[in-house]
Amino acid sequence: MVKTNNLTKPAPAIVGAKTDNLTKPAPTRWLWWSGLFNLVLVLAIASFIFLSPNLIGYDPAVPDLKQVLQDSGIPLRGGIIWGLTAAAVVFLLRKKQLRRWLWSANLVGFIAFLIFVLTPGYFLVDKVRQMPLRELAAIAVQQQKPGEELIMVGFEKPSLVFYTQRPVTFFSYFEFALIYIQQSAVKNPASPSVLILAQYNKTGEEFLQPGQSKTIAEAGSYKLMRVSKKPFLLLD
Structure with missing residues (x-):
């Protein structure tokens, strides 16, 4: 009887130990799948950033x-x-004991991306897109005569209103702006000219008489010019 007791007594402890091992959660499996998803996402971001110049559409x-x-x-x-x-x-x-540092690697990558890519990219886009408009807006404010209207032809840029702090009339095509100028020449003859800020391909100078327009400044893909209303008054 004593022998039997000695042999069977440790059994509950062994069974309990096996049960604990079977029911113990495996967090490494979750880390593996989340890390794999993270890897696919990071590779997709890397490919997108690298190929981004080819993915940009045409911006007039x-x-x-x-x-x-x-x-x-x-x-x-x-x-x-x-x-x-x-x-x-x-x-x-690949290193099971290091998988808990996966998100730290992402954090370091994101911080590096923020410092070396996103920030300089923002300033670059601001320089090539907004700086020319900002410069011409400042010149337009200096050059604008009393009662002289400011017109923008081409892709509408509401930021021009902010930069100039003046009313701006927008037209997609110069032909529409021309009709407006003709009407303005009759309704507001006291102002002999208008200021037009237009993209190079939409200056509409082919619709004007020689000497009717005068270029004031150019920046980027924009041109600021003064257009006289006098020829329209003579036609009227």
């Missing part, structure tokens, strides 16, 4: 935006950052 305000972005090296820099992040994720996934 900045016709050479694609080339400017490519020459800046920002897409290449972004692709390298996220590529290195993907490599770090692969390394951490």
